[in-house]
Amino acid sequence: MKKSLKQRIRTERLYFDGGFGTMVQSRGLPPGTPPELWNIERPEVIEEIHRAYAAAGSHIITANTFGVNCEKYENYEALIHAAIANARRAAAPFGAYVALDIGPTGKLLKPYGTLDFEDAVEIFARSVHAGYAAGADLVIIETMNDSLETKAAVLAAKECCDLPLIVTNVYDESGKLMTGADPLAMVALLEGLGVDAIGMNCAFGPDKMAPILRELLKHTSLPVAVQPNAGLPFLKDGKTCFPLDAEEFAKETARLCEMGAMLLGGCCGTTPECIRALALATKDMPYRAPKKKNETVVSSYTHGVIIDKKPILIGERINPTGKKRVKEALQSRNLSYILEEATAQAEDGAHILDVNVGVPGLPEKELLPLVADAVAQVTDAPLQLDSSDPEALAAALRAYNGKALINSVSGKQESMDKVFPLVKKYGGVLVALTMDEGGIPTTAEARVAIAKRILAEGKKYGLSKKDFLFDPLCMTVSADKESANITLKAVEMLTKLGLKTVLGVSNVSFGLPERERINAAFYTAALDRGLCAAILNPHSAPMQNAYYTHCLLHGLDEGAEGYIAFVSEHSTAVPAVATPACGSALTLKAAIEKGMKDEAEQLAKTLLKTEAPTEVINGHIVPALSAVGERFEKKTLFLPGLLMSAEAATRAFAAVKEAMPKKEAAKTPPILLATVKGDIHDIGKNIVKVLLESYGFPVLDLGRDVAPEAVLSEALASGAPLVGLSALMTTTVPAMEETIKLLKKNAPHVKIMVGGAVLTADFAARIGADFYCADGMAAVHTVKKFFEGK
Amino acid sequence: MAGALYLPLVKEDMHPTEAELAARLHVPLGYRDAAMEETERALLCEIRPAMTAVRVKISRPEGGGLLLGDLPVCSKGLEKNLEGCGEAFLFAVTLGLCCERWLKKVSLLSPAKHFLADGLASAYAEAAADLADAILSKDLDTAPRFSPGYGDLPLSIQKDLIRVTEANKYLHIELKDNLLMVPQKSVTAILGIRTSAEGREK
Structure with a gap:
């Protein structure tokens, strides 16, 4: 029976085509004209280039759709249809396949750029729909330099068709994508999303690709594609040139094939001659099938964390249960405390951060992705998305820039039915609780039996051992003296079965005094039995001590570096508060x-x-x-x-x-601060905020680019007696004036102070402001005077 | 139009001027303290500076204005700046998206540190432009560089400068609707090449 293309990708060496833009330009495309326009205007030229590649030995002909999307072209469907048809006419006589080619949108995704993640998915989805309808055999997503945009494109492709999907990214010479992801992070993300092959293209020549390829091959179980340029481009007589000729390109790229890249092609500056030479140079090389790696790995937007022999610390502090300040932060949506906690945990050695936002009455589905995104902006640690609400998990997993640890699924059928499809779609490693409809079993054997059932059910979704961390559940030892023994025994049994384990270790001491003593002893015992990961308080010195000494004593700390660094930070010889050089205590x-x-x-x-x-x-x-x-x-x-x-x-x-006693700390109405609509320069406003807060004035910061209506509604809702407005650009001063007018009309009791580089006292008075502040300290004086006069 | 020249810039060759630092950080000329130095070290770990440039002919249509390659520009200030120039480099530099991400992170954690980080990054973006300027000016007699926002040269011209220099493709610079660039620490500029010196060009 003839093999499907997916099977061929998995089991054969296949050749792509090469550069396209320069080929079209050499046939008369005027500089600056997008090549995709010729799909309709000059189809015979496009077809001829495709035919040259097919004749040169390309198994996969990439349709001329790289630059087409619905944002750039109203007639994107017609351009894609024409492109696929041109490629098909050229490929058919050679039995070659036709790929829909998806390139970047050209826009940056939020929060740095303007493009919303779901809008990006929609843009890609329209292209995939059009390509699928036009009869493409596969989808290639290429030249992607942002992991999140790559994810948007992959989700679009998976949601719109079942065609084979190959994804190649652009790495720079430091071995990272523009947005920071290393090869392991991309392997984790893309394997989790279920693509058929991964790899790299463009940027530089084959020689520079070797170290990145080595990393990809080390971690991926998928076939790897390489499509280098014909070397690094240079300018000669005003024209962009590439240094490698066809033979040199083939010779260098053949080395990548020797290393294990089995999907081969070219990018900028390569020609049909390059592909012909490459096919010839590699035809006698043995085929090397990709090897299963079975790594349990989660990732962030920068790097992956492999959960294996060296224990992993999962920071537990972003969880409102028993933590008043986290709860308040979630209720007020002022996430500063949570973000500080996130960075502090990472600084204290947490490899992964748990994010739990479960507060009764708050919308978890909305909050979990929001908080996860905010945390990911201040730390590059991968996240453990923690919720019992599958809808909240789905929303957070979809938007997460990486492959998350998911907390949790249990042996309950309902739980598995809801959570497993999420992992299949978005990727992730699951924390699997060894409990089911009958509750938590009282023996280690019964907990292990549930783990086996979870694994068997997971197999139906294509999940295997590597996709799980089993949690044999740690119960408080004060309620049952055998509970710790049972958990430890279960850890040992699961480890012997080759399964990975995790525990929330702090539960063991619940209800007892001096809990850290118990937690640390229990953690050490669990580590000795093979525990792979623990959800704990990374600030706790006894827990860190348990971790670093275990690693040292078990050969997991090369050169004792981790232990020495830990001790130098926590040596009892160092006083808690630093003293000035003179030796007197710091006041x-x-x-x-x-x-x-x-x-x-x-x-x-x-x-x-x-x-x-x-x-x-x-x-x-x-x-x-x-x-x-x-x-x-x-x-x-x-x-x-x-x-x-x-x-x-x-x-x-x-x-x-x-x-302070509650009465003294009674809430006083805040001072409202905002940078006006259209202005994104908020440094001045932030200076005022910091200074006012330092004097103990409560501040409600509305941020930057704030519409007049939003300032008014917040002023009314908060009861603020004073509003501070900031503008840096002359173009946004009218927005300041508009805001003042709106406030004066609808909240005449509210006083307004203004500041900003383009303002003067005269001008401030002219636009109706009550106070003008030349700088941050002037704002402090104004506010002090204002309240003294009240 | 020829393809753009793309070049990573060497961090060690970038030297913010004292005047730029003083202006950005609101400190006296030559002032340095431990917090500044610590922030500068952190900044240097995050930046990945790079430039793109194209060289274009300058023509002066009869109806007035300038043509930089095929790019029409109306600016008296630029016309004056380019007097005596027959060609110009259009260029863009950036400190990169990792720096943008770091600045965002610092802004979320400490406004005080963000003030320092943002000011230093702005000074380094100018230093990157100075370095690009020096690289392009080598062996040429060039006019002082001119950027959108100087005098009457509108910010809106950045859209064309980014397109022509292929800064979106190579440097991943994107222009927002409010005409500000992302990454924020990016600079676009025009650098006139004085015709009188062309004979001396190596």
Whole structure:
């Protein structure tokens, strides 16, 4: 029986075609004219180029659709139909396949660019629909330099057709995509999404591809495609030239074939002669089938984390259960605390961060992707998306820029029916709880039996051992003295079966004093039995101690580097709070003046043990701020230093506020700050925010590019007595004036202060502002005066 | 039109001027402190500076204005800047998307550090433009470079500059609807080549 194309991709060496744009230009396409226009205007030229490649030995002819999408062309369907038809006429006599070619949209995705992820999926989906309808045999997604855009294109292709799918990315010489992903990250992402082959194209010649290819081959179980340029381009007599001729290109690319790349072709600067020479140079080389790697791997937008012999730390701190500040952050959607916690966990060694947003009454489906995206903007650690709501998981997995750890599925049929399809579609590694409809079994054997059932059910979805971390469930030892033994035994049994394991270790000590002692001892015992990953508090020194000593003693810490670094950070010889060079103890006032945030917070907490909150404010924080303000005004301290001090004071204030009796800390209406509509320069506004907060004024920051209506509605909803507006560009001052007019008309009780590089006091008065602030400190004085006068 | 020249820039060759640093960070000329130096070290780990450039003929149509290659430009300021120039380089530089991502991260974690990071990055973007300028000017007599936003040269011309220099393709620079570039720390510019010096060109 004739093999399908998918089978051929898996089992044969196949050749693509090569460069196209330069080929069309050499046949008279005027410079600057997109080659795709000739699909309809000069189809005979396009067909002739395709035929030359097919005759040269290309098994796969790439239709001239790289630059076509619905954003660029209203008639994109006609262009794609014509392209596929041209390629088909050329390919048919040679029995070659025709590929729909999908290139980047040319736009950056949010949050850096303007393109929404789902809009990108839609753009690609329209192209795939058109290509499928036109009769393409496969889809090639190529020249992608952003992992998230690659994911959008793959999802579109998978959702619109069942054609074979080959994806090639552009790596730079550092071995990363433009947006930071390394080869392992791309392997994890693309294998998770279920593509048929992966690889790289463009950027440089075959010689520079070898190290990247080595990494791809090390980790992927899929066939690997390489389509190099004919070397690095250079300008000669005003024309772009490529250094490698056909023979040289073939010789260099044949080396990549020797390494194990089995899908071969060319990109910029290559010609049918290159492909003919390449086919000839490789025809006698033995075919090397891709090997199954079976790595359990999750990834972020930059890198992958392989879960294997060396234990993995999963930070548990982004979870509202029992954490008031996380809960408040989720309720207010002010994620600063969560983001600080995310970076702090990563700095303390967490390899993966758990993200759980389950607060009764809050929309988890909306919040989980939102928080996961925000966390991914401040740390490159892969995420564990943690929810019992399959819809929330689906939304977060879809938008996640990587391959996530998913917490969790259980042995309940309903759970598996809902979660397994998500993993099949979006990829991911599953935390599988060894419990089912009957609850949590009381023996290790029964928990292992559930793990086996989960694995068997997973196989129906194409999942295997590598896709699971089994959690044999850690119960509190205070409720059942045997519970820890049962869990440890289950870890050992699962490990012997070749299964990977994970535990939320902190549960073991619930209800007992000095919990960290128990947690660390239990964690060590579990590690000794083969535990692969633990969900824990990475800030805990005893847990870190357990981790680093285990790694050291089990040969998992080359040169004892991890242990030494840990000890140097946590040596008991180092005092908790640094002291100045003179040896005298650091004071809160000095810490604020020096801009030392962490120290200021710690010192405020220490002072609160012996002094009333108001004494800490009036006796330490306010004097420090006065000193700093005075130095700034005398020009012996400058803006960066002023801001650092302000941030330190804010941290100290936050500690004091926590300690205040509820009545004293009663909510006062905030000062509203916004950069006006159309203006995205928010540094000035942020300076004012930092300074006001350092003086203890509550601030509600509406961000930048804020519409007048939004400022009004927030002013009314929050009861703010004062609104601060900022604009940097002359073009956005009218928006400031419009906002002031709207506020004066609908909220006449609200006073307005304005600032920004293009404003003057006169102009501020002319557009109706109550106060003009020339700089950040002027804003502080204005606000102090405003409240004193009230 | 010939294809654009794409060139990664060497970080070590980029030197922000003291005046640029003072202006961006609101500090006196020559001022340095530990926080600035720490932030600068972090910034240098994140930037991947690169440039693209094309060389075009300048023509002056009878009806007024300028043609830079096939790109029509109306700007008295630029006309004056390009007096005596028969050709020009159009170029773009960027510090790259990783720097953009880092700045976003810092902005979410510490406004004070972001102020420093953003100011330093702006100074380095100018330094990247200075370096590109120096590379292109080698052995040529060039006019002072002129960027969109200078005088009466509108920001809207950035769309064409990005297209002609293929900065979208090579540097991944995108222009937003409000005419600001992403990555933000990018510069486009026009660098006139003085005709009188062409005889000396090597």
